[in-house]
Amino acid sequence: MSTQRQATSASQTPHISPAELSYLYTSLSLPQNPIRPDGRSATQFRPLTAETDLLPGTNGSARVGFADGTQAIVGVKAEVERTVVGAAASYTLAEAEGAGDLDGEGGEGSGSAAGAGAATAGHGSWVQMSIEIPGFRDDDALPVFLAEMMREPLVESVSSGGKGGNGREEGEMGGGLKGRLVINRRWHWRLYIDVLLLSQPLSYPLPLLSLTTHLALLATKLPKLKSKGEEDPFFDDDWNAAEYLYPRASSFPKFGGGTATGGVPPPVQHVRPPVTLLVIAVGDNVIFDPNREEIAVADTVLAISVTRDGGAEGGLKLLSIRTIDPPSRLTQPGVPNSENVATLGATAGAAGSEEQQSAAVLNPVTGEEEVPGVWRPRRGGVKRRTVAKMVKLVLEKGGVGEEVLEGLESVEVG
Amino acid sequence: MTDRRRINGPPSGTRPAVFASSLKSASGDATERPRRHRQPNELRKIFLKTGLIPSASGSAYLEYEPSASLAAARSSPQSLIPPSSALKLACTVHGPKPLPRSATFSPNLVLTTHVKYAPFAARQRKGHIRDASERDLGVHLETALRGVIVAERWPKSGLEITITILEAEDDRWWGDAPDSHDAPWGMMNVLAGCITAASAAIADARIDCLDLVAGGVAAIVSDDAVAEEGSSSTPKLMLDTDPAEHKSILSACVVAYMPARDEITEIWLKGDHSKASLGVDDSSLGHEALIDGAINAARGAHTVLVEAVLESAERYAGLSSSDS
Numbered sequence: 001m002s003t004q005r006q007a008t009s010a011s012q013t014p015h016i017s018p019a020e021l022s023y024l025y026t027s028l029s030l031p032q033n034p035i036r037p038d039g040r041s042a043t044q045f046r047p048l049t050a051e052t053d054l055l056p057g058t059n060g061s062a063r064v065g066f067a068d069g070t071q072a073i074v075g076v077k078a079e080v081e082r083t084v085v086g087a088a089a090s091y092t093l094a095e096a097e098g099a100g101d102l103d104g105e106g107g108e109g110s111g112s113a114a115g116a117g118a119a120t121a122g123h124g125s126w127v128q129m130s131i132e133i134p135g136f137r138d139d140d141a142l143p144v145f146l147a148e149m150m151r152e153p154l155v156e157s158v159s160s161g162g163k164g165g166n167g168r169e170e171g172e173m174g175g176g177l178k179g180r181l182v183i184n185r186r187w188h189w190r191l192y193i194d195v196l197l198l199s200q201p202l203s204y205p206l207p208l209l210s211l212t213t214h215l216a217l218l219a220t221k222l223p224k225l226k227s228k229g230e231e232d233p234f235f236d237d238d239w240n241a242a243e244y245l246y247p248r249a250s251s252f253p254k255f256g257g258g259t260a261t262g263g264v265p266p267p268v269q270h271v272r273p274p275v276t277l278l279v280i281a282v283g284d285n286v287i288f289d290p291n292r293e294e295i296a297v298a299d300t301v302l303a304i305s306v307t308r309d310g311g312a313e314g315g316l317k318l319l320s321i322r323t324i325d326p327p328s329r330l331t332q333p334g335v336p337n338s339e340n341v342a343t344l345g346a347t348a349g350a351a352g353s354e355e356q357q358s359a360a361v362l363n364p365v366t367g368e369e370e371v372p373g374v375w376r377p378r379r380g381g382v383k384r385r386t387v388a389k390m391v392k393l394v395l396e397k398g399g400v401g402e403e404v405l406e407g408l409e410s411v412e413v414g
Numbered sequence: 415m416t417d418r419r420r421i422n423g424p425p426s427g428t429r430p431a432v433f434a435s436s437l438k439s440a441s442g443d444a445t446e447r448p449r450r451h452r453q454p455n456e457l458r459k460i461f462l463k464t465g466l467i468p469s470a471s472g473s474a475y476l477e478y479e480p481s482a483s484l485a486a487a488r489s490s491p492q493s494l495i496p497p498s499s500a501l502k503l504a505c506t507v508h509g510p511k512p513l514p515r516s517a518t519f520s521p522n523l524v525l526t527t528h529v530k531y532a533p534f535a536a537r538q539r540k541g542h543i544r545d546a547s548e549r550d551l552g553v554h555l556e557t558a559l560r561g562v563i564v565a566e567r568w569p570k571s572g573l574e575i576t577i578t579i580l581e582a583e584d585d586r587w588w589g590d591a592p593d594s595h596d597a598p599w600g601m602m603n604v605l606a607g608c609i610t611a612a613s614a615a616i617a618d619a620r621i622d623c624l625d626l627v628a629g630g631v632a633a634i635v636s637d638d639a640v641a642e643e644g645s646s647s648t649p650k651l652m653l654d655t656d657p658a659e660h661k662s663i664l665s666a667c668v669v670a671y672m673p674a675r676d677e678i679t680e681i682w683l684k685g686d687h688s689k690a691s692l693g694v695d696d697s698s699l700g701h702e703a704l705i706d707g708a709i710n711a712a713r714g715a716h717t718v719l720v721e722a723v724l725e726s727a728e729r730y731a732g733l734s735s736s737d738s
Contacts, residue, residue, distance in 0.1 A: 124597060144553075148546060152684055156597070156685065318686075319685075323678075323681050323682070325557040330520075333521070377565075377566065380677050381562075381671075381672060381677035382679075383677055384706070387681065
């Protein structure tokens with residue numbers, strides 16, 4: 001139990017024999033085209049089912065199930081809260097109003113957006129995320145690490161150029177979520193994102209949880225604001241008038257048929273919640289959405305968060321990269337025949353060709369001597385060029401990141 | 415979950431009151447943000463000493479040089495509030511020791527990392543129970559170290575690495591509005607320090623490693639002191655940034671780097687630098703430049719690390735007993 005607890009990033013120590021690990025590694029590290037256990041291509045994701053708006057008590061919710069039976073549910077709830085302004089900030093605000101010429105201290109957000117609608121830039125603590133994984137306490141390392149990993153790109157501060165007003169209009173939305181939670185200078189929304197993994201964590205649950213959170217945020221609606229400016233907030237009680245937290249594409253039919261993929265692409269790409277992709281490198285190959293067996297032999301595991309910027313070019317941007325401890329470091333090594341006491345007599349008696357086979361060769365990727373077909377736990381880190389290659393595959397035009405975001409966009413919302 | 419066994423301070427609001435008059439110095443102008451006096455590629459000096467805790471099998475103490483403004487404020491204090499802070503942390507390594515009987519079999523050394531801020535380490539008081547950010551740091555540190563330690567040489571044993579942070583880096587200048595940039599940038603400097611110190615402590619405990627791993631931080635900062643003249647300065651890549659000295663950090667990156675193998679065991683990059691790389695050519699301020707910058711910072715820390723480990727080895731071999 002204690003080893004499961006402390007095996008943090010690795011989810012669980014894989015219970016796969018060294019021979020299986022070696023077989024998996026060899027087939028996944030084949031040059032150019034890896035052979036995956038389930039026959040997918042290197043960039044293909046597992047099939048999934050998704051639905052949104054299933055929890056009536058939330059502002060937005062989603063459920064995603066992978067074909068292997070893992071399921072996650074996410075509920076997003078929003079509350080109105082009074083903004084606490086620090087002593088120094090209120091002083092500088094008062095100073096800025098009184099003197100009118102000193103706006104250097106208040107920070108780029110409040111200082112430059114002079115006038116009635118001076119909006120604060122939002123605060124990261126306004127988004128709270130909790131993750132519940134069966135078999136783990138809520139203060140275990142894995143849920144905490146996952147929650148931080150997913151919350152971090154979400155609240156990433158993006159100081160877009162000319163923002164002002166209360167940030168409700170489409171063009172003025174900064175990329176970050178927290179700027180959007182500002183109602184006025186004294187009030188803001190607080191978001192609670194509760195992630196519930198319904199099944200056992202069969203594979204590293206990050207892709208599932210990230211996709212579900214993304215969908216739930218896409219489906220999140222906040223009541224329409226009726227009050228203006230610095231008044232105490234007052235909302236339209238018609239739920240149908242509520243506005244999406246992340247505005248939907250205008251050309252996208254709200255309640256129409258499901259032929260979204262063949263339709264005309266929307267002219268302006270909207271800001272989208274970030275999505276965190278799990279990418280592994282095995283040998284020279286880069287593989288997306290690994291399942292449990294594949295991640296067990298990975299040389300490197302990276303979590304890469306991307307989002308779509310607002311704006312006409314609609315490119316992807318990188319929000320964060322984190323390394324995850326690959327479980328392959330915790331595996332049991334295989335014993336080559338030359339060192340195995342049980343087979344020592346057999347190899348000595350066999351032909352010389354077999355002895356040649358079990359001679360150690362230098363693995364060009366890890367730079368260590370290995371006997372082919374005998375598993376060695378991974379050591380060391382990742383080369384720079386491997387990181388660059390993994391990030392490039394996510395970010396490039398027409399790459400995996402765009403494909404994932406488009407796929408999520410086509411999920412019916414509302 | 416509240417801590418019922420100890421008498422805790424109030425959960426928030428233990429900061430001293432900031433009076434408007436104290437924000438102005440005697441000459442009448444408002445208190446200024448500390449400035450970076452170093453070159454963009456110049457690191458702060460690092461003090462690293464091993465073997466300070468005799469009961470542990472390995473230990474290290476790390477301290478960053480106070481910035482110029484902090485040193486000036488200490489010699490002639492203008493205000494009760496120090497302008498910035500300098501990292502100080504202690505790392506202990508216990509082990510390798512046998513795992514408890516109840517633990518399942520492990521063919522490798524089982525690594526446990528604890529990172530804890532002292533309650534007085536930051537401007538905001540930290541509780542006695544580790545919070546999410548401290549656990550997060552612990553996981554990052556574990557990832558960084560696990561790739562370095564040759565774990566299969568100690569089956570069925572455990573290694574505990576405990577880091578106490580005595581003084582943390584600021585996340586921003588204290589005079590800034592709390593919303594100007596609130597991402598915990600100081601945590602990244604803390605992590606880099608943790609990696610370097612833990613590496614020294616592990617070497618001091620004489621545990622086999624592939625290489626001495628060192629931590630380094632680089633950041634893309636958009637506007638520093640130039641912003642007051644109204645000209646928006648272009649974003650720059652800086653090594654070993656002190657978050658208190660910069661108005662806005664666009665993105666930052668920590669790496670744990672092994673120079674001998676040219677490998678990275680841990681990357682933590684966050685922030686959005688797409689705006690920065692649009693204006694200038696893509697390669698000079700992209701994520702790759704950021705990672706390379708952090709690696710250069712780690713190379714700098716590695717030189718200090720080598721000295722500290724050499725000192726530890728000399729002490730172990732009994733060579734330095736004649737000096738003292």
